[in-house]
Amino acid sequence: MPTIRKRPSWALPESAVTPEEVFLNRRQILAGLGAGAAIGLGGGLMPSPARAESDPSAGLYPAPRNEAFTVERAITPETVSSTYNNFYEFGSHKQIARAAQALQIRPWEIVIDGLCDNPQTIGIDDLLKKVSLEERVYRLRCVEAWAMTVPWTGFPFADLVRLASPTTDAKYVRMETFLDPDTASGQRARWYPWPYVEGLTLAEATNELAFLVTGVYGKPAARQFGAPLRLAVPWKYGFKSIKSIVRFSFTAERPVSFWEEVQASEYGFWANVNPEVPHPRWSQATERLLGSDERVPTRLFNGYGDQVADLYTGMDGERLFM
Ligand SMILES: Nc1nc2c(c(=O)[nH]1)N[C@H]1C(S)=C(S)[C@@H](COP(=O)(O)O)O[C@H]1N2
Numbered sequence: 395m396p397t398i399r400k401r402p403s404w405a406l407p408e409s410a411v412t413p414e415e416v417f418l419n420r421r422q423i424l425a426g427l428g429a430g431a432a433i434g435l436g437g438g439l440m441p442s443p444a445r446a447e448s449d450p451s452a453g454l455y456p457a458p459r460n461e462a463f464t465v466e467r468a469i470t471p472e473t474v475s476s477t478y479n480n481f482y483e484f485g486s487h488k489q490i491a492r493a494a495q496a497l498q499i500r501p502w503e504i505v506i507d508g509l510c511d512n513p514q515t516i517g518i519d520d521l522l523k524k525v526s527l528e529e530r531v532y533r534l535r536c537v538e539a540w541a542m543t544v545p546w547t548g549f550p551f552a553d554l555v556r557l558a559s560p561t562t563d564a565k566y567v568r569m570e571t572f573l574d575p576d577t578a579s580g581q582r583a584r585w586y587p588w589p590y591v592e593g594l595t596l597a598e599a600t601n602e603l604a605f606l607v608t609g610v611y612g613k614p615a616a617r618q619f620g621a622p623l624r625l626a627v628p629w630k631y632g633f634k635s636i637k638s639i640v641r642f643s644f645t646a647e648r649p650v651s652f653w654e655e656v657q658a659s660e661y662g663f664w665a666n667v668n669p670e671v672p673h674p675r676w677s678q679a680t681e682r683l684l685g686s687d688e689r690v691p692t693r694l695f696n697g698y699g700d701q702v703a704d705l706y707t708g709m710d711g712e713r714l715f716m
């Protein structure tokens with residue numbers, strides 16, 4: 395259940411988000427016309443919307459919007475956000491949407507293991523029966539200085555932590571993406587430490603903002619977004635939001651994440667957004683909004699400081715912002 399009761403400072407009334415309403419109307423039209431018409435309307439831009447329609451979890455969407463999580467920015471059009479993706483498993487460029495359609499998202503087993511009382515292997519559809527889905531509009535800020543605003547559907551990470559029941563020794567949760575070089579040609583590139591790994595402290599994973607995503611734009615997530623289960627931690631650079639997760643392990647040791655292993659001098663464990671801490675090769679002061687030429691100032695913790703700044707008090711020795 396959502397724990398935010400008061401509207402945080404970064405939220406504005408729903409009515410301020412005009413393009414979102416346009417999007418919602420369009421979604422209703424699409425639903426009314428059915429999958430066949432959606433293919434025509436999507437043109438060549440949206441890869442295979444019909445496949446999302448045949449997803450066994452499709453009936454769970456759209457999920458009710460949690461109004462505590464809305465933002466003042468316009469929703470990024472789906473045609474833009476679903477055709478400009480980072481998903482190195484399918485290539486080191488942004489146009490991986492078509493290649494990602496090869497990913498088999500059923501059956502999809504998720505291993506929960508490590509320092510917890512309820513280790514288990516659970517299929518995604520069984521997991522979906524144990525949680526209740528809600529929609530949250532979040533910003534996402536990539537370390538490359540572009541940003542988008544998307545309506546994710548999912549459930550609080552805290553619900554999965556509760557299901558696993560970590561022991562008192564557990565301090566971190568380590569997450570892993572699938573490993574299948576036959577499907578994901580990027581995983582044949584031997585210089586990357588596959589599979590993709592990310593990690594959070596347990597305090598971060600149980601923060602109200604940490605969200606496990608199963609859908610986006612009111613339907614099951616398209617594969618390029620990291621179906622059938624990805625993370626959204628909007629106060630951190632986008633690379634922390636690991637896609638297509640197959641394993642959650644509770645650990646006492648801090649996990650080494652994919653990009654940290656590739657280049658620790660540029661990508662750290664914490665990766666909290668901060669406009670005043672430049673990446674070694676570029677400024678983080680501003681960001682480009684996907685789908686426009688507009689550059690806007692970047693905000694500390696990507697604008698989510700009220701929710702997360704407390705997580706980092708007394709941690710001044712850590713490289714919190716890279
Ligand atoms: N498994 C996996 N997860 C990943 C990535 C990736 O390459 N592989 N890229 C990350 C990066 S750098 C970003 S910015 C976001 C992009 O999410 P989007 O494509 O949904 O915008 O996914 C993150 N999660």
Ligand SMILES: [Mo]
Nearest residue numbers: 536537632633
């Ligand atoms: Mo990114």
